[in-house]
Amino acid sequence: MRGYKVVDVFTKRPLLGNPVAVVLDAEGLGDDAMQAIARWTNLSETTFLLPPATPGVDYRLRIFTPRSELPFAGHPTLGSAHAALEAGRVAPRNGKLIQECGVGLIELSVQDEGARRQLTFGLPRATVTPLQPNDIDALEAILGQPIMREVPPACVNVGPIWVVAQLPNVTGLLGLKPDLARSAAFERRLGVTGLSLFAVYQEGDAAIEVRSFAPSCGVDEDPVCGSGNGSVAVFRRERGLLPAKGTSYTATQGQCVGRDGRIAVTVDVAGKVTLGGSCVTCIDGILHL
Numbered sequence: 420m421r422g423y424k425v426v427d428v429f430t431k432r433p434l435l436g437n438p439v440a441v442v443l444d445a446e447g448l449g450d451d452a453m454q455a456i457a458r459w460t461n462l463s464e465t466t467f468l469l470p471p472a473t474p475g476v477d478y479r480l481r482i483f484t485p486r487s488e489l490p491f492a493g494h495p496t497l498g499s500a501h502a503a504l505e506a507g508r509v510a511p512r513n514g515k516l517i518q519e520c521g522v523g524l525i526e527l528s529v530q531d532e533g534a535r536r537q538l539t540f541g542l543p544r545a546t547v548t549p550l551q552p553n554d555i556d557a558l559e560a561i562l563g564q565p566i567m568r569e570v571p572p573a574c575v576n577v578g579p580i581w582v583v584a585q586l587p588n589v590t591g592l593l594g595l596k597p598d599l600a601r602s603a604a605f606e607r608r609l610g611v612t613g614l615s616l617f618a619v620y621q622e623g624d625a626a627i628e629v630r631s632f633a634p635s636c637g638v639d640e641d642p643v644c645g646s647g648n649g650s651v652a653v654f655r656r657e658r659g660l661l662p663a664k665g666t667s668y669t670a671t672q673g674q675c676v677g678r679d680g681r682i683a684v685t686v687d688v689a690g691k692v693t694l695g696g697s698c699v700t701c702i703d704g705i706l707h708l
Contacts, residue, residue: 421445422506425462425702426498429643429672429680431534433701436680437643437673439498440465442706443506445481450488452708457483463638464495468503471519477509479519485637489612490521491578493645493694497538500527501698504536522578528695539683539695542649547657548574550582554609558584561602562616564591570658575650579612581631583654585619589628592618593675599634606635613638615647617655617670626668627651629682630675642673643680645694652684652692664688 422443430436440460445453445467457465462485469479480499482489489495500516503509509516511529518525522543530537550558550572558572559565565587566572572584586592595616606613613633620626631647632640641647648670655661665688673680685693 421706421708423702423704423706424502424506424700426501427699427701428494428498428501428645429682429696430678431697431699432679433699435673435678436699437494437641437678438462438701439495441499441502442467443502443508445469453481453483454488456706458485461485463641464489464492466495466499468499468508473519473524476517476519476524478503482520484633487636488521489579491525491543491646493540493542493647493649494643495645496520496525496527496540497645497696498698500529500538501536502700504529505700534699537695537697539693542646542653542692542694543577545650545653545692546576547653548576550574554605557605558582558614561598561605561614562595563597564595566616570660573654573657574609574611575653577646577649577653579646579650580610581613581615581647581650582606582609582611583615583617583650585617587618589618589620592616592628592630595630597632599632599639602632603634606633612636613641613647615644615650617651624669625671625681627670629670629672631672640676642676642678643682644672645682648672648682648684649692649694652686652694653690656686656690661686
């Protein structure tokens, strides 16, 4: 028997964020068993909490989609930290937790407790590679509408690798019905995780709307994607779309799949990206294996 939680991330209200399944006592599970559990939960990600392999680290985390393992992912990082804290498996030291995962060590900040708890993490160092012109043509064919070519799209690698592009307006972004079969083939050909697309709001409290698609990983549309939003932030800074002195903003995601995710994004003067938000546990129980 193993402790098991499903945590809704980037929301204070159950059923409106992005759920992650968290297996709290994963020691002794092999790769095949972890993949089978992830396939069974059929959520965009399932995580497995393990004892750390490095001194000074609070826990080690493995992250699986229904089809493959990821070296890092944003909302599973926050949701797993929330689950570990709530279950008493870890306690913050000076308001910090250190997570070990495929990309290395991730530092999380913990503010408040219980329903008021806010978690943030620093995005791993990113690399940005421009998308080739023929691939931009292929992307537009997948989306069925034009992107903003004056803001050249790129592949942003933060562990997961996202093709990031800006659309002219939020209405067009929300109306997207991409060809998912062609997108999956495109993702496999480029060796990327998926597509993270954004558009700018002209008014309201949110700066941008984001949508993330990863059919090659078994996730047609990710409701609220941490690494996707982080990649968008890296892209916006790289393309000169954010103030050089640094900035903070709120991104929203998920309304096309019945969610209402809100992601707090900060980009400092050195370009370091921090993401955060609220979490709420929706399922708390025991996994019988």
